[in-house]
Amino acid sequence: MVATPEELALSLSQESLRAQEQTEIHLREKATAILGAASIVVPVAALAIGKGPAGTAIPFGAAALAYVLLVRACGAALLPRDVHAGLLGGELLDTAKAADADLRQMQASAAAYLDAGYRHNQAILETGAQRIRTAIVLLTVEILSLAVALVITLLS
Numbered sequence: 001m002v003a004t005p006e007e008l009a010l011s012l013s014q015e016s017l018r019a020q021e022q023t024e025i026h027l028r029e030k031a032t033a034i035l036g037a038a039s040i041v042v043p044v045a046a047l048a049i050g051k052g053p054a055g056t057a058i059p060f061g062a063a064a065l066a067y068v069l070l071v072r073a074c075g076a077a078l079l080p081r082d083v084h085a086g087l088l089g090g091e092l093l094d095t096a097k098a099a100d101a102d103l104r105q106m107q108a109s110a111a112a113y114l115d116a117g118y119r120h121n122q123a124i125l126e127t128g129a130q131r132i133r134t135a136i137v138l139l140t141v142e143i144l145s146l147a148v149a150l151v152i153t154l155l156s
Contacts (some may be wrong), residue, residue: 006107013039015115017086024080031074034135041067041142053156056149063145070138077116077131080124084117 041063076094096106 004104004107006104006111010107010114013111013118016118017114017121020118020125023125024083024128027125027132028078030132030134031077032134034139035071035074038067038070038139038142041146053153055152055156057106059145059149059152062107063142063149066138066142066145070135070142073131073135073138077128077135080128082108082120083124086114086117 092106092110095101096109099105101109
């Protein structure tokens with residue numbers, strides 16, 4: 001149980017960063033699942049190029065382009081840049097000792113630092129979520145293109 005407002009602020013800041021970590025893990029899981037689903041284009045396109053009619057070249061080209069863009073979007077979502085991971089306790093302690101700060105001041109400083117990290121990371125997570133949305137659209141384009149190619153193949 002928290003005894004001071006500074007302890008409460010620090011606890012809330014730590015929980016916010018933990019929640020962001022869970023969101024990041026969730027986005028990575030989605031990106032991985034989308035990549036797995038999209039990988040169908042490679043074997044299907046290889047088979048179709050060898051045995052499919054010429055009319056399937058355009059839909060397979062669209063599927064291949066969607067796949068390349070999808071991989072790029074998922075890769076960027078899987079490898080976010082410049083994420084602030086937290087606060088190094090040793091550095092905080094050194095700074096607090098140099099400033100002759102007490103525990104409450106340290107907790108308030110740590111909470112402020114973690115809050116700034118949260119705000120910074122939130123923008124990165126929102127960009128990652130947008131990349132995942134783009135990847136889902138590209139997966140849809142890929143699947144529809146493959147379906148068109150299948151219809152062309154069946155009608156030939």
